[in-house]
Amino acid sequence: MPSDDSLLAIDCNDLTFAWRDGDEPVLEGINLQLDRGDCCLLMGANGAGKSTFLRILAGKRLTKTRNCRILGQDVFMNPPGGVVYLGTEWSNNPVVRSDIVVSHFLDSVGGYRHRARRDRLLQILDVDLDWHMHEISDGERRRVQLCMGLMTEWDVLLLDEVTVDLDVLVRADLIDFLKNESQTRGATILYATHIFDGLGEFPNKICHIQLGKTPRALVHWKPNQADLFKVALEWLREDRILRREKEEAKGRMRGPKTDSSYKDAQTFFEKYDYSH
Numbered sequence: 001m002p003s004d005d006s007l008l009a010i011d012c013n014d015l016t017f018a019w020r021d022g023d024e025p026v027l028e029g030i031n032l033q034l035d036r037g038d039c040c041l042l043m044g045a046n047g048a049g050k051s052t053f054l055r056i057l058a059g060k061r062l063t064k065t066r067n068c069r070i071l072g073q074d075v076f077m078n079p080p081g082g083v084v085y086l087g088t089e090w091s092n093n094p095v096v097r098s099d100i101v102v103s104h105f106l107d108s109v110g111g112y113r114h115r116a117r118r119d120r121l122l123q124i125l126d127v128d129l130d131w132h133m134h135e136i137s138d139g140e141r142r143r144v145q146l147c148m149g150l151m152t153e154w155d156v157l158l159l160d161e162v163t164v165d166l167d168v169l170v171r172a173d174l175i176d177f178l179k180n181e182s183q184t185r186g187a188t189i190l191y192a193t194h195i196f197d198g199l200g201e202f203p204n205k206i207c208h209i210q211l212g213k214t215p216r217a218l219v220h221w222k223p224n225q226a227d228l229f230k231v232a233l234e235w236l237r238e239d240r241i242l243r244r245e246k247e248e249a250k251g252r253m254r255g256p257k258t259d260s261s262y263k264d265a266q267t268f269f270e271k272y273d274y275s276h
């Protein structure tokens with residue numbers, strides 16, 4: 001871990017990102033400052049920009065502005081060591097669905113160098129070293145991914161909804177492990193999720209991404225001060241109203257079409273309807 005303790009773990013100022021030049025930004029004026037040891041939940045509706053933001057922090061997407069730092073270093077130009085990003089796309093990689101034995105797989109990514117942590121994680125995640133990667137379930141594959149990603153002593157962990165397919169016992173043990181990492185080593189965790197069960201004690205901060213912006217950049221959260229689920233529902237209802245207003249102003253609408261375009265669509269689909 002870098003020795004300068006005054007450095008913020010994550011320091012993101014006024015980050016703006018558009019997928020293409022001239023497009024409306026999907027992230028606009030994002031601010032987030034996390035200290036070492038913070039456990040922060042990233043909340044927001046589907047499409048709000050959480051994954052995009054995490055991938056930018058992980059140095060996987062180039063932004064025009066140079067205003068995102070992790071432990072004092074520019075996330076893209078001078079990426080710091082000690083940052084682990086775990087996202088859902090990993091399990092689509094054909095390599096991790098091929099006929100490799102888990103013990104070989106973990107050794108090929110350095111498991112033998114981190115034996116004590118690896119073995120602790122194998123216990124927590126209940127992983128069988130003899131599994132073959134092409135023969136295991138999605139949740140089991142996810143556990144191998146987490147073991148692989150967490151076995152080094154990371155400083156900053158960027159988690160993008162990778163606990164969704166874990167069973168509740170493994171998930172609860174994993175959350176305890178992560179909280180302990182922040183308390184004992186000062187490791188920092190930014191975790192995007194839609195599932196708040198069992199997370200009441202986890203965050204000390206919450207960041208709400210609302211349609212690509214951060215109106216509630218940092219809510220300081222006391223363990224179990226309120227029901228996270230209820231708070232999320234309230235914020236997401238607010239997000240939906242805002243999104244609808246924004247889309248209506250542009251003449252767009254989600255859901256069923258009621259205008260003449262629907263008749264056109266019906267004619268089009270009837271041509272291909274072989275069900276009668």
Ligand SMILES: Nc1ncnc2c1ncn2[C@@H]1O[C@H](COP(=O)(O)OP(=O)(O)OP(=O)(O)O)[C@@H](O)[C@H]1O
Pocket residue numbers: 019026044045046047048049050051052053
């Ligand atoms: N490759 C892409 N090209 C263009 N737009 C994209 C691309 N990937 C995502 N988007 C758009 O960027 C916006 C933010 O997507 P993002 O995946 O960051 O949202 P999210 O908050 O992580 O959503 P979810 O909760 O569903 O995972 C969405 O409007 C999405 O449609």
